[in-house]
Structure formats: structure tokens, C-alpha cells
Amino acid sequence: MSLEDTATAEQHSAGEDDARTAGTPKLRVEDLTKQFGRIVAVEDVSLEVQPAEVFALVGDNGAGKSTLMNVLSGVHNPTEGQIYKDGQPVAFDNPSDARASGIETVYQDLALMNDLDIATNIFMGQFPRKRLGPLGVIDWDETYDRAEEIMMEQLGRDVDIKTEVEFLSGGQRQLVAIWRALAFDPDVIILDEPTSALSVDATRLVQDTIDQLADRGITIVIVSHNIESVLTHADRIGVLFQGSLVGIEQPAETDLESLNDLMTTGAPQGGRIDD
Numbered sequence: 315m316s317l318e319d320t321a322t323a324e325q326h327s328a329g330e331d332d333a334r335t336a337g338t339p340k341l342r343v344e345d346l347t348k349q350f351g352r353i354v355a356v357e358d359v360s361l362e363v364q365p366a367e368v369f370a371l372v373g374d375n376g377a378g379k380s381t382l383m384n385v386l387s388g389v390h391n392p393t394e395g396q397i398y399k400d401g402q403p404v405a406f407d408n409p410s411d412a413r414a415s416g417i418e419t420v421y422q423d424l425a426l427m428n429d430l431d432i433a434t435n436i437f438m439g440q441f442p443r444k445r446l447g448p449l450g451v452i453d454w455d456e457t458y459d460r461a462e463e464i465m466m467e468q469l470g471r472d473v474d475i476k477t478e479v480e481f482l483s484g485g486q487r488q489l490v491a492i493w494r495a496l497a498f499d500p501d502v503i504i505l506d507e508p509t510s511a512l513s514v515d516a517t518r519l520v521q522d523t524i525d526q527l528a529d530r531g532i533t534i535v536i537v538s539h540n541i542e543s544v545l546t547h548a549d550r551i552g553v554l555f556q557g558s559l560v561g562i563e564q565p566a567e568t569d570l571e572s573l574n575d576l577m578t579t580g581a582p583q584g585g586r587i588d589d
Contacts (some may be wrong), residue, residue: 338401340365340502340533341386346395348381355381357557359395363502363535368528370536370544373554374577382554383504383537387419388412399502418495419504424487428480433461435479436494464493485516489523503527504535509543521547541573555580 339362348356356378363369373379384390386397388406397404399415406412409419426435434457442456461475479490488508495503508524509517524547528534538544544551545565553561553576560580563573575582 338365339363339398340367340400341535342398342401343382343386344396344398346382346385346397347393348378348385348390349393354557356385356554359554359557359559361552361559361562363533364549365501365533366528366531367549368524368534368536368547370538370548370551371554372538372541372544372551372573372577374539376556377554377577378557379537379554380506381557383419383506383535386412386535387417387504413498413500416499416501417504418498418500418502420488420491420495420506420508422507422510424491426479426487426490429478431476431478432473432482432490432493433458433475435490436461436464436475436497438494440497460497461493464496483516484512485519488512488516488520492523492527500532502533502535504537506537507539508536509538509540517543541570541577545570545573553577 341363343359343361346356346359347354359378359382371379371382381390385392385406388409388411391405391407397406399417404411404415406415412419427438430438437457437460441452442460443450444453444456445451458475465473465475473486479487482490492503492505505524508520512520521543524534524536536544536548541551545568548565551563551565551568551573552559553563553573555577558580561576561582563576572582
């Protein structure tokens with residue numbers, strides 16, 4: 315084989331590898347079941363989430379959304395099944411394991427400290443440090459510089475990072491929690507009810523931020539009751555009913571009524587669950 319032929323073959327092989335990589339799901343769940351004693355919270359769920367996709371998980375109370383989220387974020391171990399990240403099997407014994415793999419979760423309660431400013435909340439527990447003699451101390455200059463970088467370069471937000479969180483609106487508080495997740499440089503962010511109890515303007519602010527994150531290549535998994543919101547902002551919508559995944563819908567091919575039927579009956583509009 316000539317050098318030219320060899321180079322062509324190597325380029326072709328590299329192209330095939332790139333194509334396979336491009337088609338590899340960012341997250342894949344295969345036959346996942348989670349039991350708590352005799353209670354089956356999630357049963358035999360399989361799904362894929364693509365890179366830079368906004369994937370929504372919806373379902374009524376008790377459908378298994380929170381349990382599935384907690385398995386993906388390392389809070390619970392699955393009873394059966396396997397999680398794959400970038401095509402590789404992973405096992406999370408705790409949220410730190412999920413974080414190390416690039417998965418961050420923003421919970422509904424946000425866990426912010428109201429009497430501390432934005433920058434301090436972003437880096438709480440992971441402050442940049444510097445040496446001062448034999449001691450390591452918080453590098454406050456670096457803390458504020460990096461907080462500004464996260465807000466401006468990643469999300470284009472111009473906010474006074476020294477503002478105390480208690481003076482922020484609900485939407486702004488949600489953004490601070492997202493900024494805190496970004497400080498760990500994740501490629502997957504799970505958002506638990508990100509627009510719950512927010513005003514119309516605050517909801518729009520959060521939705522715009524989610525769109526910006528996806529545009530930057532971050533995969534977003536939204537866990538939500540707000541199906542009107544996910545219909546307009548999700549790429550695909552997975553519907554859970556009594557612990558089972560009963561459908562994955564394209565927003566352009568479904569509507570509010572159909573999703574409500576899936577959420578409440580486990581069957582498409584006008585259908586039966588055992589059809």
C-alpha cells in the first residue's frame with residue numbers, strides 16, 4: 315500500500331471514529347429499576363439523551379421523576395440496570411462520583427445562602443485558594459474574577475456579583491444555582507423544576523439561560539411538572555407513569571392534552587394502557 319493510500323485509509327478510519335463519537339449519546343439508561351424495599355419507584359426504564367440536547371422528564375406526582383433524577387445524580391444506586399456516560403458504563407456511589415463524571419444537579423430548593431453574595435454562593439465549598447506563608451487561604455480576588463467570568467463568558471449576564479442573594483428575584487436565584495453548577499465545568503446539568511413558582515418574566519429568564527447552555531454544548535435534563543414550558547423549550551420529552559417510561563415525544567408532534575393523557579393514564583389520548 316502506498317503512503318497516499320495509507321493516509322487515505324487512516325483518514326477514512328478517523329472519519330468513521332468521529333461519526334461514531336458524534337452519534338454516541340451523552341447519557342444512556344438501560345433497563346434501570348430502583349426499588350425501596352417492596353416499592354418499585356422506577357421500573358425497567360431505558361432512554362438516551364444526546365449531546366447538547368434539552369431533554370425533559372415529565373410525570374405526575376409519584377411517577378418516578380425524582381427517583382430517576384436521584385439515580386442519575388448519584389444520590390441512589392439503581393437496583394438493576396446500567397447508566398452509560400459518553401458510551402462508557404458508569405456507577406455512582408454518591409453525588410461526588412456523578413460530579414467527577416461531569417454531571418451536576420440543581421435541585422428545586424437551590425440550597426443558597428441568603429445572607430451571602432452571589433460569588434460566595436457560586437464557590438461555596440470550592441473556593442480558589444492561595445498560599446499565605448505555610449497556610450492555604452481563600453483567594454477572594456480569584457473568587458470574584460472567576461464568578462464574573464462564569465456569568466459573562468458562559469451566559470453573558472452582567473450582574474453585580476457582590477449582591478446578597480436575599481435581594482435577588484426567584485429567577486435570578488435560579489441562575490445563581492446554575493452558575494454554581496457551571497463552576498464544576500459539567501457537560502450535563504440536571505435541573506429539578508427550574509421554573510416552579512416563577513413569574514412569567516423569571517420563567518423566560520431561566521428558559522433563555524437553558525437555551526444558551528445547550529447552544530454552548532451542555533446537555534440539559536429538565537425534571538418538571540410544567541409541560542407547557544417544556545413543550546416550547548425541550549428537544550424531546552420523556553413521560554413517566556407509575557415508574558415506567560410510557561413515551562418519548564417530539565414537541566412538534568404532540569400537544570398539551572396528549573401529554574396530560576400520557577402523564578395521567580399512561581396511554582396516548584383516547585388509548586388504553588394495555589392496547
